[in-house]
Amino acid sequence: xxxxxxxxxxxxxxxxxxxxxxxxxxxxxxxxxxxxxxxxxxxxxxxxxxxxxxxxxxxxxxxxxxxxxxxxxxxxxxxxxxxxxxxxxxxxxxxxxxxxxxxxxxxxxxxxxxxxxxxxxxxxxxxxxxxxxxxxxxx
Amino acid sequence: xxxxxxxxxxxxxxxxxxxxxxxxxxxxxxxxxxxxxxxxxxxxxxxxxxxxxxxxxxxxxxxxxxxxxxxxxxxxxxxxxxxxxxxxxxxxxxxxxxxxxxxxxxxxxxxxxxxxxxxxxxxxxxxxxxxxxxxxxxxxxxxxxxxxxxxxxxxxxxxxxxxxxxxxxxxxxxxxxxxxxxxxxxxxxxxxxxxxxxxxxxxxxxxxxxxxxxxxxxxxxxxxxxxxxxxxxxxxxxxxxxxxxxxxxxxxxxxxxxxxxxxxxxxxxxxxxxxxxxxxxxxxxxxxxxxxxxxxxxxxxxxxxxxxxxxxxxxxxxxxxxxxxxxxxxxxxxxxxxxxxxxxxxxxxxxxxxxxxxxxxxxxxxxxxxxxxxxxxxxxxxx
Ligand SMILES: [Zn+2]
Numbered sequence: 448x449x450x451x452x453x454x455x456x457x458x459x460x461x462x463x464x465x466x467x468x469x470x471x472x473x474x475x476x477x478x479x480x481x482x483x484x485x486x487x488x489x490x491x492x493x494x495x496x497x498x499x500x501x502x503x504x505x506x507x508x509x510x511x512x513x514x515x516x517x518x519x520x521x522x523x524x525x526x527x528x529x530x531x532x533x534x535x536x537x538x539x540x541x542x543x544x545x546x547x548x549x550x551x552x553x554x555x556x557x558x559x560x561x562x563x564x565x566x567x568x569x570x571x572x573x574x575x576x577x578x579x580x581x582x583x584x585x586x
Numbered sequence: 587x588x589x590x591x592x593x594x595x596x597x598x599x600x601x602x603x604x605x606x607x608x609x610x611x612x613x614x615x616x617x618x619x620x621x622x623x624x625x626x627x628x629x630x631x632x633x634x635x636x637x638x639x640x641x642x643x644x645x646x647x648x649x650x651x652x653x654x655x656x657x658x659x660x661x662x663x664x665x666x667x668x669x670x671x672x673x674x675x676x677x678x679x680x681x682x683x684x685x686x687x688x689x690x691x692x693x694x695x696x697x698x699x700x701x702x703x704x705x706x707x708x709x710x711x712x713x714x715x716x717x718x719x720x721x722x723x724x725x726x727x728x729x730x731x732x733x734x735x736x737x738x739x740x741x742x743x744x745x746x747x748x749x750x751x752x753x754x755x756x757x758x759x760x761x762x763x764x765x766x767x768x769x770x771x772x773x774x775x776x777x778x779x780x781x782x783x784x785x786x787x788x789x790x791x792x793x794x795x796x797x798x799x800x801x802x803x804x805x806x807x808x809x810x811x812x813x814x815x816x817x818x819x820x821x822x823x824x825x826x827x828x829x830x831x832x833x834x835x836x837x838x839x840x841x842x843x844x845x846x847x848x849x850x851x852x853x854x855x856x857x858x859x860x861x862x863x864x865x866x867x868x869x870x871x872x873x874x875x876x877x878x879x880x881x882x883x884x885x886x887x888x889x890x891x892x893x894x895x896x897x898x899x900x901x902x903x904x905x906x907x908x909x910x911x912x913x914x915x916x917x918x919x920x921x922x923x924x925x926x927x928x929x930x931x932x933x934x935x936x937x938x939x940x941x942x943x944x945x946x947x948x949x950x951x952x953x954x955x956x957x958x959x960x961x962x963x964x965x966x967x968x969x
Contacts, residue, residue, distance in 0.1 A: 458724075461716045492717045518736040518838055521785040526725030535785075538723045540732055540833055550833040552721045562739040578720060 450532045457529040457574035466493045468507050476570035478512055478579045480545065481505040491547035512568030514541040514581060519553055519560055529574065541566055541581050549579075556583035591853075592682030593810035593817035594966070595692075596626025596803035597928045601764045602796035602916040606700040609797075611644050612656050614698035618799035619657055622694065626803040627814025633803070635684055635693030636661040637677040639920040640668045643705075653696070663689035669827070670955020671867055673697060674800065674924030675962035679823040681804035691805060697921035698799025714831045726869070727792060729832040729957040731784035734872040736838035738786060740887075743875065745786055747890030749777035751871040752791050752913050754898040759910025761900065761941035766796050766916030791871040791913075798918025800928050816969040818934045821948075822854025825962045832957040841958035844880035847950070854965040856948060858882045861965075863933050863949040864904060865926040868911040877952055900941040908933060908941050923953040927964070934968040 462470050469492075472479035481490040485502030489510075496503055519539035525531055537553040537560065553560065554569055564583050571580035598621025600614060615638070623630055638653050645652050650664035663684045669676040674697060681693035723729070737743055756772040759765035772780075772790055780789040810817030826842035829835050851857055858881040868874045875889045883904075884892035896904040909915050909929035912922045930949035932938045951964040 457722070458715075458719050460720045461711045463716075466716060492713050518732040518739075520728055520731035520735060520787070521782075522722060522728055522731075523781070523785070524727070524783045525722060526728065527719065527722075530722050530724075533722070536722055538721055538728060538732075540838075548833050550718045550721055550723050550831070562736065573722075574720070576720075580721070 452533060453572035453575060455529055455533055455574045458527060459574060459576055465495060469493055472509070473570070473579050474577050476577060478510045478568050479507045480510050480543070480547065482508045489543070489545035489547050491543065491549050511544045513544040514566040516540070516553070516560065516562055516564040516566055517542050517548060518562055539581070552578065552580040554580055554582040557585060558583070590807035590819035590821065590967070591823070592685055592804055593807045593819045594678065594802050594927070594931050595805050595810040595813045595815060595817055596622040596624070596628065597931045598622030598625060598801040599764070599925070599928050600698065600799040602766050602798040602918050604701070604766070604796055605703055606797045607702070609700045611641055611698055611700050612653065614700060614797070614799045615653055615696050616657060618698050618801045619694055619696050622696070622801035622803050625815065628692065628803065630658065632692050633659050633694045634661050635663040635681060635690030637665055637667050637681055637693060637695045639673050639697045640666055661690065663693070669953065669960040669962065670920065671869060671923040672825070672953030672955040672960040672962040673920050674927050675951055675953035675964050676825060678802065678804055678820060678927060678964055679825065679962065682820050685804070685806050691809065693804045694801060695804060696799070696801040697924050699797055699919035699921060701795065701797035718831055718833065726957065727787060728784045730870040730872055731787040732832050733838050733876070733958060734786050734870070737872060737875060740839050742887060743890055745778060746774060747893065748791060748871040748875060749774045749788070750890070750893045751868070751874045752777045755868060755907055755911040755913035758899060758908050758941070759914025761908070762910045762915065765910040765914050766794055767910065767914045787870065793869050793912045793917035793922065796916035796918050798916065798921050800918070800921040800924035802924065802927055802931070816935050818931045818969070819967045820964060821967045822850040822852065822856065822965040823963065824849025824853070827960045829959050830956055835958060839876065840880055841876055841954070842961035843877055843952055843954060843963060846961040847881050847952065847963040850963040850965045854967070856965055858950065861948050861950040862905070862945050863908065863930055863943055864906040865930040865949055865951045866907060867923055867926060867952045867954040868907060868913050869917065869922070869954065871913070873954055873958070876958065881950065900938070900943045905943045908938060908943060926951050926953070930966050934966055
């Protein structure tokens with residue numbers, strides 16, 4: 448992967464009024480997710496009600512940006528043609544320290560990737576917008 | 587064993603093809619429905635229930651009415667079943683339940699799809715589109731690659747273990763002249779040598795998308811006994827839907843089929859080890875690996891050894907996907923899941939020809955939709 452990710456013609460997010468705070472924060476290099484004031488659980492992706500208790504008192508909180516790699520794949524044949532110039536690239540399932548799991552783009556590290564690897568938020572310009580990507584924590 | 591909850595009285599299947607030209611899904615639904623109703627020995631007017639799948643692009647809404655009108659039916663129960671690859675199995679259970687509830691007596695369950703050269707990309711606006719696609723994760727291949735990687739890490743399963751599933755499917759497809767890979771076997775080495783699509787997933791571990799159609803006619807056990815073909819009884823069923831996006835899956839190494847199958851076995855008073863045929867949903871090799879474990883056929887982490895210990899052919903001790911599975915037959919979109927039902931009916935009737943299994947009393951049929959998200963299991967029994 449030597450291409451400048453920011454020049455890719457990749458599909459961006461389909462933002463709604465509800466999800467805008469997540470993407471606004473992403474543009475500023477932050478990862479913000481909802482937290483339920485009723486049951487205390489963190490929620491990803493954004494919703495109008497908490498999927499754990501159906502409470503409506505959801506507030507935005509910046510996440511720590513720490514996560515653990517639950518699984519990953521090196522994509523050789525992307526599902527969308529906009530990603531072809533970047534292949535092979537890695538996507539992974541990131542279990543955030545706050546609890547929920549999100550799918551993200553995993554930046555290359557110096558060592559080979561393994562499940563269980565510790566990750567850190569690494570905002571990255573992809574396709575003309577800054578996305579909350581992650582990178583492995585180097586020992 | 588439990589009593590019959592309803593019976594499959596007729597089956598229809600279209601030979602899969604890579605591409606269609608100027609053929610609508612409605613036309614294919616008509617052709618395959620006719621085959622199933624003829625097979626049952628019924629007049630079309632006997633069909634008073636209709637279960638169909640969603641039709642993205644062609645008929646976004648009013649699908650049952652559109653199909654009923656097209657086929658000249660006036661059902662007293664009509665509905666869409668939208669469970670991805672579990673839709674076929676899900677239809678069979680719903681049909682039996684609708685009959686038991688008095689909504690109708692004889693249900694046509696039909697799924698088909700055309701496949702044109704330049705199909706438009708789906709204009710989705712949902713959480714997957716918003717939160718997965720922008721990061722480079724479009725399509726099912728990557729999702730199943732993530733499941734496979736997690737399986738390998740948790741159980742130490744190897745690329746070769748998974749390749750054995752694909753090779754066995756291809757081998758079984760050599761006895762099915764309708765299969766898209768008939769005449770094209772692929773051994774373990776060929777699977778492992780095929781291009782890496784999304785690590786650790788190789789090309790030949792992924793179903794080939796095809797056009798096709800499948801239909802079954804479900805009626806009451808009593809009525810089925812008076813019809814042309816020996817009834818195949820629904821003895822037990824189970825279902826569970828847990829998530830849609832792989833990031834939201836409660837587990838990456840066990841799926842909702844686990845509880846769906848447990849319920850189907852409980853309802854039917856059977857056990858996984860008693861099944862004479864395993865007709866297991868196989869969109870990807872990893873799906874079979876997880877299903878074998880979740881069914882209790884092998885201990886966690888032992889599926890490679892289990893494969894080595896068993897013969898999965900029609901002559902073997904554990905016949906698995908004797909039609910070639912979708913990995914060998916091709917995947918006609920949502921109808922792909924129904925191929926596992928149709929093949930089970932053929933085997934339990936003793937109509938499977940040169941690939942007929944020996945003892946054919948019980949079959950396990952599984953359906954799986956999205957990313958190990960939607961699960962339906964059926965235990966079917968011979969007349
Ligand atoms: Zn809550």
